[in-house]
Amino acid sequence: MTETADSRSRIERYDPTTIEPRWQDRWSSLRLYETDLHDTSRPKYYLLTMYPYPSGDLHIGHWYIKTPTDALARYRRMHGDNVFYPIGFDAFGLPAENAAIKNGGHPFTWTMANIENMRRQLRSMGATFAWESEVVTADPSYYRWNQWMFLRFLEQGLAYRAKSPVDWCPNDGTLAREQVEGTDRRCWRCGALVEKRDLDQWYLRTTAYAEELLDFSQIDWPEPVRIMQTNWIGRSEGAELDFTTAASDHHPGGDILRVFTTRPDTLFGATFMVLAPEHPLVPALAAPDRRAEVDAYIEQARRRTEIDRLSTDRDKTGVAIGADAINPVNGERIPIFIADYVLSGYGTGAIMAVPAHDERDFAFARAFGLQIRRVVATPDTTADAPMESAYVAHAEDERLVNSGPFDGMPADEGGRAIVAKLAETGAAEPKVTYRLRDWLISRQRYWGTPIPVVYCDTDGIVPVRDEDLPVRLPETVDYKGSGSNPLDHDEAFLKAACPRCGGPARRETDTMDTFIDSSWYWFRYLSPDKADGPVERTLADSWTPVDQYTGGAEHAVMHLLYSRFFTKAMRDCGLIGDDEPFRRLFNQGQILGADGERMSKSRGNVQDPDELVQRYGADTVRLFLMFMGPWDQGGPWSPTGIGGVHRFLNRVWTLSLDPHGREAGDPDAGRLPDGESAEDATKALRAAAHRTLRDVTDDYEAFHFNTMIAKLMELTNTLFRYRGTPVAGGAAWSEAIHMLLLMLAPAAPHITEELWSRRPAADGWPWTSIHAESWPAVDEAATTQSVREVPVQVNGKLRDRIEVSADADPATVEAAALASPKITALLAGRTPDRVIHAGGKLVNIVVRDA
């Protein structure tokens, strides 16, 4: 037998299927990852990953989300932090009900089976979750506190009841947006035409915090998320102005019509008024001969989605209602329209239309042949110049025109003057409005937290007493084959005694939006079993805000804004002291199916992680998911390339266990590269290891896991060049291998633990887990080099590279660059006009064209 064949058979094969379960058991029996929340000797680090929804579509996407976060938890522990890394399940929601309606059974059964499967998978990943802190939101011990906090919000005036329209199917009741299909808006289940129905529903007063929610000064969040939330809240400064209705044959007039405008300076340009079709004054104002057309338009508008209504692409529609309004500033009579581009929920549900200075009003005026009157002009336009489009820009030198006594004023000043003038008679006031709406939390569904109030004939709406919480969901559910709320016909649930008078009362059957559950769950992780309140205040004070939150960008606005709102509302109820929930946020991307669509069973594009784990082991799958690309990017799933990552782990295995083996196919095996001395080689090994450590540390901190792994691969390639040479197995070699294992440990915890445990006994150390080791320190001296290469450009094009000593000053570098034969030839005797030294990294020689 040859030596190479011998060396190959000398070590055992890397077999993740035996290594991984063994270490998972060992870690769990050592209770390595339970967090002592009362330990204050180390800095705390609360690491939170968005808890999963236990859908039936278990797929690789769940691993993609959790794996890097687990690596981060391990990385922080190696820095000495007391890491709290909990997990739970967002267990209420629509898919469980859909499954129950379709297949029979109870949403609880379906959900719990999915949770059990998910727990198993998350364990097989080798993730270090603090399982004893687990929270399942569908458990009465959790949702009880949703109810309790709802009652506190009610006391604080933060919860209230109001009417609002829902999409309604006659067979299936209320529908979610994605349950309404097609442009003719039909029910996804039964195909019936969807109508709007006004229901009394519960709201939380998010708008009370609009101003505070615009302040991001206490948190370090990605800019796109801050921008999206800011735009979502949509603060506008302007004024409310009172128009009045004009007398006409069918109407005495004199009603106040309040509008909101951001441009009071353009009031003289208001040539018509537009009300939302839902505006309460419309029925009274509509002229008898217009009534049929108005009613038809209202009906049509109610069937449109908001996205559709706000589309600026669509041709403007509307109807004149046959009544006029009086402009408060000049007494002018202008016609009133209804149009669906005005929404009842924003501002006052009525606008003054100024076609000359608003694009939507301009389009509407064009479509209906209405007057367009310029009231703002720049020096190069005249007051009467015809307009081809609305003028909305703001210029320094613009002045009001056609505006009576306000002519000639700068627009801003004129606007303030107009508001001040009207304010004298109470017809105007400066006003800030927000696009943000209060949070509608009522859901006409079974599988959610019951809203804890009852309706009593004598006492009206009465909150359930704290001591009667939780209001439990009934254990049996009868969907009667439809999507309508089963609680509505569950007599045992409905029947209640009024907490105030003891008389007969009917229970509220609406349940809460599941976003309530996810708006405070990280507080509950700290004391999941606490029976006398939602949050253990002392633990919350020491552990929250969360240090790092990770989750998908699809939650950039709603979940994250609701969580910020809830934190502030809980603070104002005296439950906690935080102003913000999450100090740092990272949005990872989303793994799609190979077809580029979201993974789901129904699309048949689901990649099951179990298959991959069986074939390659969890470490390979973890590493591959981190190596695929930047974590904030995501993209379509493709297993192409997973073999390369597996090969990398095999190479780490070989290097660790068999440093003296030689590469069978390498003609240079066993020889130092390029006639390097042993001393050179030692230096090169140390330089490679410590530079890698410096870069890898930066990459972990910045969540650049793909390049982190690439750098570990490079180090592995370097080490392979020295395998079998005289330096292999020496001190520098061993140091490099130790560093490689430590750097890789957070990402590939099993193989590194195994190799760590097999270090030669000569090291003389008792076994300790690699995951309890400290992160290594960079030896700066080892990373320095004596020469550096400087690229030389001529007019920005790379023409040569020169080698200079590492400490060469710019003058020396420049002289060397100009002395290079290639450069001299290119310059052909011309003198450089400029020579640019880019921070010592590069030299650019600029010569004018000959």
Added chain:
RNA sequence: GCCGAAGUGGCGGAAUGGCAGACGCGGCGGUCUCAAACACCGCUGAGGGCAACCUCGUGUGGGUUCGAAUCCCACCUUCGGUACCA
């Protein structure tokens, strides 16, 4: 529609004002082997040239700069959100 993001070799991607294509996949060539697989070593953006080397090249069109994948303007395409999916 509106708000946010992305677009680079055959593929995933690296480089965020300074050497385009790190690292990996795939492909090609080689070594090892009785052979295959595995493993290992090397080459691999396009075009031209015997070669040294030259030209082109980061969605499209313009601009700023000594220098642009990177910054600015306009557009195209794809993805996320759009308030009852979570």
